[in-house]
Amino acid sequence: MTPLAATSVIGGRTDQRFPELVQGAKEFIKRHPAVEAFVSQHVTADPNAEGRCLFALFGEDRLRRILARMLDEDEFLGPHGIRSLSRHHADHPYTFEVHGRTYGVGRLPAESDSGMFGGNSNWRGPVWFPINLLLIRALLNLHGYHGLDFRMECPTGSGRLLNLYEVAREISDRLTAAFLRDADGHRPVHGAQPQFAKDPHWKDLILFYEYFHGDNGAGLGASHQTGWTGLVAVTTTLFRTLSADEWQRGGRESLRPKGDAERDGNREEPLS
Template sequence: MFQIAIELALHDPLYEDFAIKFFEHTMWIAGAMDRIGDNHDELWDEEDGFFYDVLHFPDGHSTRLKVRSLVGLLSLMAVAVFPKEAFDRLPNFREAAQKFMMQHPELTHNVHLPNQLGERNRLMLSILNEHKLRRVLSYMLDESEFLSDYGIRSLSRHHLENPYRFNYGGQEYKVGYVPGDSTSGMFGGNSNWRGPIWMPVNLLLIRSLLQLYSYYGDNFKIEYPTGSGHQATLFEVTSSISERITSIFLRNEAGHRPLYGGTEKFQTDPYWRDLILFYEYFNGDNGAGVGASHQTGWTGCIARIIQALGYFTPETVMNTITPGELEKYRV
């Protein structure tokens, strides 16, 4: 909403008030997620370097539910990048934002503020400062955690051998990694968030990584995959993840498409093998399609990922990622 408001305000000053409001909302939300000091009722866990859900009890105490899931990765999406010139054209917003930050310094310590110039004279507002960004990415880019051969899992594979257990009221509750169909009837058996690869979330993560790259450029490198010793730029990471996702639909060395798994008819029958189905989500370990087979609404996002993979280069990202540009290229 903040990014939309900035874009509109560049054309109509009336929207500056909305930009101010959404900037303040972002700061308050970020402050609630991670306050100064060690607090047990906030989402950020400094020891683990990850965001978790927090459960509040009737007696007032709180505890983090240490399930490494998309909850922690969603923080990557809270990012907006703008050329400095955009803020220069919005004096009311700039003045209000500076005043707000002066009045609430406790909210400014744990986020990346739009007062530090990045590549191409750009500014960025992000819930993740560089310290947090590196820690969250270390999980997302770990093949034993979120990074699959076919994209980003919705739940860390760490929980396959280490399911999270929570005891309350004499009963144990457990969350484990399930790469495909749910093993529980809870929520109608839906397992999107228990391990499979979910296309729209992967698209949003790719979009966020491109925005982060447009700010940090080639100077920011991260180990990819985690533990490999290989350093990569965020653009290289984005390209690799995109290739992993698109490989779901492509024939591998054996001539099989991962999305059809062990369904031999769809793999080999000449009348079926080239008819691509858009499954609801995909197995986090082998890429096989799971759930509804005609979920074109969100799995159709693969078209945007292919388009971005074909269009963007480091140069085009650096030359085009400004307000409205990602939407212009439908990414």
């Protein structure tokens, strides 16, 4: 999924305003064939999107293959965000042999089973907000380029087709769900700690943990990561403020107060 993070869209009529940027990128790729990069220019009847350019490490076919795996609940898509390692590896750990002995690295959705790397499992299965935010940003950029008609099954195999804005919102909602009360009044972030879940002095005091259990959303690691985990407030606000159509037409410029947009006229900015 890492190639998704390297996705940017440059605003409309880029070929007229920044021809050197687009041409330079294409020439760089031509000179370095080992770089599997992709620059595509969008031609559409929509004057807001005409000339919009996508800078990515994949074309549409590869994008669909990546998303099919990422949005599979038996792989990366968890109930509380995108996991750092596919759930597939719970039953199929990576193994290798050295001098006749077999070693393995398996999926660990919470704490590590060894003291290596500080005793946490980091990239072996938990949910990390920084990675999820990069993926949400990439999906919004891709929606700004591909538009409302580009749809993916979410979750994979469900038959539920969403555009990429809606996929990004789905991931955001799953991240947010870790902090919200369920039908029993329990917040997944509190895990199995009854004091945090039931005690009236604690139950509404939400901690912003370093990372989260890949299957049940329990908070793990440091409990004061307001820098990146606190970004849950940003995505929640974004998806309650702008529609898919508004984002596709204007990107981040749609977030600007109306008075600012009118004062600046038709000034265009990159979408990402």
